[in-house]
Amino acid sequence: MKTNSFSRRDFVRRTTLAAAGVIAAPKMNAFGKAAKRRVAMVGTGHRGTGMWGSPVVKEFADIAEFVGLCDKNPGRVETARKMMNVSCPTFTDFEKMMRETKPDLLIVTTVDATHHEFIIKGMEMGADIITEKPMTTDETKCRAILDAEKRTGRKVTVTFNYRYSPHRQKIYELLRADTIGKITSVDFHWYLDTRHGADYFRRWHRLKENSGSLWVHKASHHFDLLNWWLESEPETVYANAALEHYGKNGPFRGVNCRSCPHKSECKFFFDVTRDKRLTALYVDNEKHDGYLRDGCVFKEDINIYDKMAATIHYANGANVSYSLTTYSPYEGYRIAFNGTKGRIDAWIKESGAMTLEPYDEIMVSHNFGKVEYIKVPQSEGHGGGDAILRDKIFRNPNKPDTYRQSAGSRDGAMAILVGIGARKSVESGQPVRIEDLTGLRPLAVKG
Numbered sequence: 001m002k003t004n005s006f007s008r009r010d011f012v013r014r015t016t017l018a019a020a021g022v023i024a025a026p027k028m029n030a031f032g033k034a035a036k037r038r039v040a041m042v043g044t045g046h047r048g049t050g051m052w053g054s055p056v057v058k059e060f061a062d063i064a065e066f067v068g069l070c071d072k073n074p075g076r077v078e079t080a081r082k083m084m085n086v087s088c089p090t091f092t093d094f095e096k097m098m099r100e101t102k103p104d105l106l107i108v109t110t111v112d113a114t115h116h117e118f119i120i121k122g123m124e125m126g127a128d129i130i131t132e133k134p135m136t137t138d139e140t141k142c143r144a145i146l147d148a149e150k151r152t153g154r155k156v157t158v159t160f161n162y163r164y165s166p167h168r169q170k171i172y173e174l175l176r177a178d179t180i181g182k183i184t185s186v187d188f189h190w191y192l193d194t195r196h197g198a199d200y201f202r203r204w205h206r207l208k209e210n211s212g213s214l215w216v217h218k219a220s221h222h223f224d225l226l227n228w229w230l231e232s233e234p235e236t237v238y239a240n241a242a243l244e245h246y247g248k249n250g251p252f253r254g255v256n257c258r259s260c261p262h263k264s265e266c267k268f269f270f271d272v273t274r275d276k277r278l279t280a281l282y283v284d285n286e287k288h289d290g291y292l293r294d295g296c297v298f299k300e301d302i303n304i305y306d307k308m309a310a311t312i313h314y315a316n317g318a319n320v321s322y323s324l325t326t327y328s329p330y331e332g333y334r335i336a337f338n339g340t341k342g343r344i345d346a347w348i349k350e351s352g353a354m355t356l357e358p359y360d361e362i363m364v365s366h367n368f369g370k371v372e373y374i375k376v377p378q379s380e381g382h383g384g385g386d387a388i389l390r391d392k393i394f395r396n397p398n399k400p401d402t403y404r405q406s407a408g409s410r411d412g413a414m415a416i417l418v419g420i421g422a423r424k425s426v427e428s429g430q431p432v433r434i435e436d437l438t439g440l441r442p443l444a445v446k447g
């Protein structure tokens with residue numbers, strides 16, 4: 001079976017595109033050596049400090065230095081500085097940080113609905129941007145980011161770490177190698193468990209106005225994977241969703257777990273104080289902003305959906321059947337690509353009472369032929385993706401992008417537009433054309 005070879009044409013095309021979606025290489029100093037990148041970060045919470053803060057300090061001290069940290073919570077930004085073990089100044093005023101520290105690179109890890117403010121202002125003030133997904137939460141902000149990138153000539157990189165896991169990369173490779181012929185449809189079902197899934201309903205994510213709903217906050221990760229695997233862009237989406245389990249559906253409720261009178265009977269009780277890191281970041285800094293990391297999953301104000309299903313049609317003709325569930329007994333997903341020559345099945349079990357193997361499998365079934373199983377060793381940190389992505393951004397920005405994993409603003413846009421379209425489709429009961437959201441015309445073949 002020809003599973004791991006690309007055609008030469010593909011390889012040349014992909015390596016030529018290596019720089020797409022990647023920030024510029026470091027500038028030279030007076031001695032002809034690469035100067036350290038001046039890095040600033042806005043949003044110094046769990047992801048900011050854990051994915052970018054401490055690892056960048058530890059892994060790339062020779063080539064990058066933090067020159068400023070900003071958060072609207074003055075206590076959290078100071079906690080972050082100590083956790084990261086850096087001595088740079090901290091700020092609660094973003095523009096002051098940009099003016100005084102003049103970073104080359106700005107990492108945006110704030111609440112989703114605020115990303116656009118910092119992406120746009122950051123570029124206007126001279127920095128290239130590394131933003132966490134989702135790039136933003138609605139189509140107007142999305143268009144504004146695309147326009148600002150064009151206007152300023154700066155670069156937005158969207159950190160789609162999911163693309164970098166070896167298991168998903170192997171699927172990409174199999175699809176490109178024509179293993180199952182033309183891909184005609186995809187079945188994609190994602191399960192969040194009663195621990196991680198429930199956590200979205202405890203935090204700021206529980207409000208559409210912060211997260212754009214899980215259609216955008218969570219599912220845009222999955223839509224990006226689809227866009228990448230299919231090498232095509234979404235044309236229409238039709239969706240259904242409901243809130244049937246969390247929020248107002250609960251049997252009782254409190255404000256947050258620590259103060260709740262139902263602690264002993266609630267299966268979702270979560271003692272945030274047992275986690276030292278979360279306590280330092282959030283509990284110890286509640287006095288500054290009132291944000292409760294252990295909010296009640298049955299709060300009446302929750303307005304995001306907890307079950308979602310969508311049909312997505314791609315510009316290359318592929319149809320996708322997608323669902324997201326947020327209260328499963330285990331966490332993971334199942335995906336199947338149906339092609340004219342066969343089918344690829346893959347599944348990931350990330351948690352739960354099932355036997356966890358040290359590898360993930362891919363099943364390749366050939367029409368009228370044999371079935372093969374491919375085993376891909378597992379790795380830590382979003383399937384190993386986090387570390388590879390950091391390395392690509394900081395250490396090896398010019399490394400050939402053979403699997404086209406680097407993502408820029410167009411990728412960021414196409415991922416969220418499916419989620420934004422799905423949210424609108426649930427509200428209107430009508431299918432939504434992706435092009436109608438921002439004017440971006442979906443390409444049948446990306447590249």
Ligand SMILES: NC(=O)c1ccc[n+]([C@@H]2O[C@H](COP(=O)([O-])OP(=O)(O)OC[C@H]3O[C@@H](n4cnc5c(N)ncnc54)[C@H](O)[C@@H]3O)[C@@H](O)[C@H]2O)c1
Binds near residue numbers: 109132159
């Ligand atoms: N790629 C991934 O796998 C992944 C995983 C987790 C989170 N994320 C993303 O990372 C981002 C941060 O998530 P998190 O879990 O760290 O959340 P968090 O609540 O821990 O951190 C967000 C921080 O932003 C700050 N903030 C919010 N609005 C601000 C504003 N207007 N100005 C300055 N600071 C502001 C908050 O005070 C907080 O410290 C989100 O966009 C999320 O989607 C990505």
